[in-house]
Structure formats: structure tokens, C-alpha cells
Amino acid sequence: MKTLFEVLEQLYKKVLLGAALENDSHDYVFYLYPAFSDQGGSTATSSDCSNALDVQDKQEPSSVSLPTFSVAPVCLQRHSQMSSTGEIMLLQLTVIKVMITRILSVETEFHAKEKYRDIIKILLKSSDIESQLTCMFQNSEKLLSHMAAKCLALILYFQLKEKITLSNSWISFCQKNISEYSESNKVVYCLWILTFVIKEIFKDTSSQKTEILKQFLTPFDPLFEVFYNSLFSQHFENRQDASNKLINSLICFLELLELLIASRIYLKLHFTCQRILFLKPSCVFDVITWPIQAFVKRKLIVFIKKCLLCKVGEDLCRGSVPVFMPPDNPLDVDLLALASAVLQAVDLGLLRTLSVRGKHSCFGGGEVLAGYEHAPGPDHVILRALSLIIIRSLEIKFQNCASANEMKVDYQRFMSELLTFLKPHLQPSLQSHNLCEWLSRVFIEQDDDMLEAAKALLGIYLKLTRECEATESLSQETEMWSHHTHENGYNPHCIFLFLLKNIGFDSTVLLDFLISSETCFLEYFVRYLKLLQKDWDNFFTICKYFDVTESKDNIHICCCISSLVQDRNSNSTEASPLAVLGSHTNAHSWVSWTSAAASEPLNHGVTLEKAHTKLQANCLSTPGASPSLVDYDSSDDSEEGSTSLYLVNSRLTSSHQEATKKTQDTFGVSGDKKELSPESQSRPLVTEESNTRFSVYCDGAPNNTASEVGISYRTVKCFEELQGAIYRLQKKSLFPYNPTALLKLLKHIETIYNKSMTPL
Incomplete structure (x- = not known):
């Protein structure tokens, strides 16, 4: 004679496959009621089994006919109960769980689903199964307690779906x-x-x-x-x-x-x-x-x-x-x-x-073996989260604050507190010559949080700018304003340039961000491009500062140690731009230097210019230096590239398309439907003569000014490549939303750059 366990096992196999059940629903309910509940965790006795079967007998129809199973319910022998009571209860709960899962699944065949639904409804009406399941929560067998909780949760959800009280x-x-x-x-x-x-x-x-x-x-x-x-x-x-x-x-x-x-x-x-x-x-x-x-x-x-x-x-x-x-x-x-x-x-x-210090993570959760201990490092997840919490809180507060002076004082106070907290945990240490680097240093391993922080800081900057302009204090205190943005690490141009430097000015990474729904890059990028159009002069000045800093860093790398020591100990009459920016005593020093940089071309001698040029060229030409997240083929005729792009595009959700469209409307980007021509998309940023004499992907030194190979050129060159990639995707209907407004913004930046590079 088959045991009750074998009967339930056969039923489980049928339900697992979604097969239709032939017998009357009441017959199956008889086997599913968890009558062998063991609340104390001890093994059930024969009297317990008899009492449980008495309960079942009260619910059992007058005639039980189960030809499929060919077995009537009987009380198991005492030794059999001691070993299988828990297993039978687990199997009963498992069958109920799988049956409800099959009811909720769209893949289950209609007639089988209706049979399962009828069985569960009869089970709920004929017994207080919820009470039985809650009694199992205190069972010493953890697996049984967990299965009871999961089964009860599914029963509750089933009742809600079926509108059962x-x-x-x-x-x-x-x-x-x-x-x-x-x-x-x-x-x-x-x-x-x-x-x-x-x-x-x-x-x-x-x-x-x-x-x-x-x-x-x-x-x-x-x-x-x-x-x-x-x-x-x-x-x-x-x-x-x-x-x-x-x-x-x-x-x-x-x-x-x-x-x-x-x-x-x-x-x-x-x-x-x-x-x-x-x-x-x-x-x-x-x-x-x-x-x-x-x-x-x-x-x-x-x-x-x-x-x-x-x-x-x-x-x-x-x-x-x-x-x-x-x-x-x-x-x-x-x-x-x-x-x-x-x-x-x-x-x-x-x-x-x-x-925020803790143990290093170990594979499998174990401890580090003896002899391999390392000094505990900071929890970077907490560092990033705390930084973003404070920046976001300031942004929310400033949205409800109208006083520019109050906002500047509050931001300086909290940012000073945050930077003091972060500096001991950043290796190498955060330098004081440009504190805007803190963001890319803290969030380098978490793109979504980095872009959220950059967007929040940009929002703070725009809010402060509007309030200062409204009170006419921005034009009167331009020098103090510039110093404040750099000293407190929220200058939007520096933040964006550090982002580009971290990705090696790789336009495909920006493209990955634009087509992904996992970051807020589109919203941030649109807002920044609109700012860049209005604030190009400041951006260009900061780019020249970056060029000087990179050139000086390159000289320090190439020079011998003795020369480096001499430079540190000598009382030079020419102030370094690094020291100028980091000075807290002279609020006009940063603007004084940047004003000079904006009005005069960089001139540090032939050696410095060549070193700078070679550094820039090597950074751009080194294979594998900045691998893109997706390898986009630049050829319009590449079927393989089209396929890979389609696969990436197919993962984007419709909600993202709606959101990005609303983002364009939110920030007032022009919605003209006229597409940009292929000729305008592929036009070079500099003149053909300049391109012929120098390419950023070659090691040759340029004959013109350093700005053509500097940060500003590399930035706009990255924008140009991004335009081309977006246009090719749009042409093949592979871009997830209408990028026309974004392309116009990028095109406008290119035009501004060309005008700034054209001699008067």
C-alpha cells in the first residue's frame, strides 16, 4: 500500500508540470490539509495522528474515490510517523505553494488552472489554514517555519487577487x-x-x-x-x-x-x-x-x-x-x-x-587567512552614500531657500565638513589645488551615484547663480564667486572635465550613458550643455588651467628627483597655478591667473609644449587605455555593428523613452523635428589645414597653439564623435528616443568653439 507521502509526491509531480487533475477537487483537498502540524517541534504521536485524521474525516466527503492513487487515507505506524511527519508537512506546503504559483502563471493551461483554483478555494473555505500556518512559525525546524510563512504569503496574495476576504x-x-x-x-x-x-x-x-x-x-x-x-x-x-x-x-x-x-x-x-x-x-x-x-x-x-x-x-x-x-x-x-x-x-x-572602517570582503564570507592580514580600509559604499546624501540634502534645502548669502554660507559649512570627513579615506590624498576632483575620486566606481551627485551639484550651482544674478551681486563679486565654486568643489566645468578625463574622452562611454536608463546622465548632460553655451568663456579659461596643470605635472614626471627637490625648496618668484587655486588667503588669485590665461596663449617654452603635446597624444592613442562599455562600429554599412546596437537598444524600456522625451521638454531643449544633415554631422571641428598638419591620434607635435590639442579641443572633439555616433544610430532607427534636440545642443557647442578659435 502506498503511503501518504507517495500520494503527495505524485500530486506534486503533476502540479509541477501544470498537468490537469482528473479527480474531484475535494479528494485533493483531503490530502493537502496540514493535519500533522507539530507546533512544538517534537515528533507526533499516534494519538496526535488519530486526532488529526478525525479532523480530516469531518471534512472528507461521504465517498472517497481516488482511482489514480488507489489508496485511502490511513494513520501511519508510530515509527513511520516519527521519521516522516515533518517531510509530509513540507510536501503538503510545497504542493500548495506550487499550485498557487501555477494559478498565477500565464503559462498554465486554462483547464488545469481552473482546477487548481477550485482546490485552493475549497481548502480555504473548509479549514482555517491560516491559523495552522501561523502556528508553525514557532517550530524548531527552520525550514518548516519558512515554508509555512511562504505558503501563507502566497495564500494571502491569492485571496487578494480573487477578491476573497x-x-x-x-x-x-x-x-x-x-x-x-x-x-x-x-x-x-x-x-x-x-x-x-x-x-x-x-x-x-x-x-x-x-x-x-x-x-x-x-x-x-x-x-x-x-x-x-x-x-x-x-x-x-x-x-x-x-x-x-x-x-x-x-x-x-x-x-x-x-x-x-x-x-x-x-x-x-x-x-x-x-x-x-x-x-x-x-x-x-x-x-x-x-x-x-x-x-x-x-x-x-x-x-x-x-x-x-x-x-x-x-x-x-x-x-x-x-x-x-x-x-x-x-x-x-x-x-x-x-x-x-x-x-x-x-x-x-x-x-x-x-x-566607516571595516574588514576587507572575503570570498565566501570567511576570514582572511593568518599571515595575509591587511590594514582595514574604508567602506566605500558608505562614503559614496553619505556624500550623495549630504549633497542631495543641500540641493533640496536650496530649492526652498531664496537668500544667496545664506545658501553660500550653508554650502561652505557642510562641504567643509564633508571634505574633512573624506580626505583621510582617499588614497592618494586629495590635493588642495582643485577640490572639484573630490567627486570623481569618491564616485569613480559607481556611475549612477556619480552622475546623481554631479546633477545635484549642478543644480546647486544654477540656483546660486540665479539668485546672485537676481541681486546683481554676481557681476560685482565675480572674483569671489569663482573662488567660492572651486574652493568648495562644485564648479560644474571642472566636474565635467574630470569626468571626461576619467573616461579618456571616449565618446562611446558617453553614448552608453545616453542610451542607458540606469543613470540620470541625459538629464545632467542636457542641463550642462545649456550652461556651457552661456558660460563658454569660463569653460575655456578652466580648460587652459587644466592644460597648464597637465604640462607642469608632465615636467615633474620627466625631471630628476634632485630637480624636483630644488623646485620645492627654492623661493620662486613665479607663482604656480596650483598654489594660486589652492590659496585661501587671496580670493582674487584664481581669477587673476585665469584672466591672464584667457587673454594670453600658453607659452612655457618649446620643451613644455612638446612634452604637453606628446602627453596628450599618448593618452589618446594608447590602445586599451579607455575601453568602451560597448564596442560600437563606426561604419554605417556594418551589419555586425547594427546587430550589436540593436541588442543594446532592445533592452531599453518604454518608460525610459517616455522619461527622456519629458526630460527634453523639461529643460526647454528645442524640439524642431528637422534632422541634421549628414554633412553637418561629420564636419570637422577645426579647419582642414589644421587637421592635415595635426591629428590627436598621432604623435606629431602641432605647429599652432596648444589649445588645439588641449582639453577644450579634446572635449569638443569628443562631442563631435558623439554627434556622429548618435546620428548613425538615429539613421538606422536604433536610438531609443528622438535625439534631434540633443544633437542641436552639441552642434551649437561646436560652433561656439570654432568661433572662439577663429582669429579676429
């Missing part, structure tokens, strides 16, 4: 455990189940998921704030090591809180529980400074970063949320409250008390 026993159980924090597995499972169900709702493609989520959250809305206060009132600071259950509760609740905030942003729901963090953010900042595990601090900091960037839910609900959001005034108010709390925490010494 949720069980009162489950709601009461959840309310009881969430209403007050306790270090219990029940709390963790409640939070996990709530999170799982909300994730499934986010993944739903139906138009009713907002109503479904509203129905699900309504019974628990007032409880989350109570739990928030109770959880964060735990005295972490008095504990040498927080308990695992406390940490688990905190991690689970943060994940749930992220989904609640995401549902507010993307599904336009309005519950009190979605505003808890914004109303009481100080609790979270207190936890960051307390002696808990480093990964918990990282989780909290990254969570705050996502909230400030309105990117909560991206990792958990990828592909189901839009990348563009309409204005939301209540959310703006809450973001301002969170930003103010961040700045207040920094004022109170958050950066001075926070330790």
Missing part, C-alpha cells in the same frame, strides 16, 4: 505581534509576509494593483507607526552587541518601509505608514551612530539615500515602476523634512562620530 485569524495574529515590538520570530515572519505580498502586488501587471494594495494595507496602517516607535526606542547604544532577532526585525522593517514609500511614489497611495520616516527621521540617524554591525549601518544609509533620490523600490520592483514622476507637493514637503534632518545630524557631529 482575508482571514480574521491572520489579521488578528499580525495586529497582535506588530502592535508592540518583541524579540520574537513571529514579528519577523509577520514583517516578511507583509513585504512578500507587497512585492507580489508590485509585480502584478493588472491595472487594479493600487486597489489591491489599498485593501491589504488598510487593517495595518495605524500599527506601523506604533511598531516604528517601539523598534527604534530600543536602547542600541547600551548594548555591546544587538541580538540577532533585533537586527532581523530592523532589516525586515526597513525593507517593508521601503516598499511602503515606493507605493506612495509609484502607486499614488496615501497612508500614514508611508510617511513615518519623514515625520520622525531622527530615530534612524541615532541608530547609525550606535554600536551595531556595519552592514546594518550601510543598510540604513543606503535606504536614506534612496529616499532622498526617490529611488526606493527600484531594486525590489525592477521593471514595474516608472522612471519619471509627476510633481507631488506633499512628497516635496516630506523630502525637505528628511533633508533638514540630515543636515541637522551633520551639524550635530554625525560625520565626526561615524566610523
